[in-house]
Amino acid sequence: MFDTSPSPAVSGHSGIVPGVSSGRVSQARPVHGGLDPLLARFGGGIRRRVRRGEYLFHCGASFHALYGVRAGSFKSVLLTEDGREQVTGYHMAGEILGLESIGSELCSSDAIALEDSEVIEIPFAELDALACRDAALQRELFRLLAAEIQRERGLMLLLGSMRAEERLATFLLNLSKRLAARGWSATHFILRMTREEIGSLLGLKLETVSRILSRFQTEGLISVRNREITIKRMDALKAVIGRADARREPEVS
Structure with missing residues (x-):
């Protein structure tokens, strides 16, 4: 995707x-x-x-x-x-x-x-x-x-049914799966798209993408260094999708 x-x-x-x-x-x-x-x-x-x-x-x-x-x-x-x-x-x-x-x-x-x-x-x-x-x-x-x-x-x-943090979690998991299928690391990679471009793809504002990435890092799901991402807790990241306490974030208007 x-x-x-x-x-x-x-x-x-x-x-x-x-x-x-x-x-x-x-x-x-x-x-x-x-x-x-x-x-x-x-x-x-x-x-x-x-x-x-x-x-x-x-x-x-x-x-x-x-x-x-x-x-x-x-x-x-x-x-x-x-x-x-x-x-x-x-x-x-x-x-x-x-x-x-x-x-x-x-x-x-x-x-x-x-x-x-x-x-x-x-x-x-x-x-x-x-x-x-x-x-x-x-x-x-x-x-x-x-x-x-x-x-x-x-x-x-x-875009039609997922909340903002579910969209970003799905994006990272999909990326991880595609990279692994090609022999690359599934947990350590560089985001080639900017956060603004990721937001455009996911129907989210730039500020929302940055805020959710920071939240995922605070929760220990990932680590973020500029565009470098390390998935630290894969199962926990998967659990974000569909969890009851997912927060409502603003989308692109």
Whole structure:
């Protein structure tokens, strides 16, 4: 549903060399998640490096490719009618950008790099043609689309029925689970999104995000050092969801 990429210092993985480049590759280095099975059937793609703050694609641009994140992280963004940025998703290594635009001629959101990142561009026309002849590839595409639908449903549930501290606890737990599935630490990571961006994603004010993080730290659930998070009591953090004494916090107006 959402996520942030771990720090090289924490995880032991090297960073991405800054700059933007491209080139045809036959196979990406292994990353866990939806990307590897897709590339295994498709057979490659176009490697691109994207600097922090650069757009991978723009909302309203012609849709022509899916993008598998090999390293780094991205946020999906829409602009509201009054010009404010609304974060709608977070994407990390092993995940795929652009699935929500399948069936449309246009990209449905902006995708912006949160750090120097690397993606594999998979031309959709080629992928679609191959899927018509490859039942296993077609099933993998269906699986990825189903996962995207589940992500959207999860976000709607989060915003529609959870209190503020439940939303933030769910965000941290979801992030922990996604990182662990990719071989990173489940309890020690860096938040690549700012607190304001996290608030935008969760439908919370910046002050609310900061206040709840401080409360979680006071209760001994986590420790916070700038953007560095350590989950100290995983079970207690899980228990926040649905607990009767959850406090009502202001949401984004």
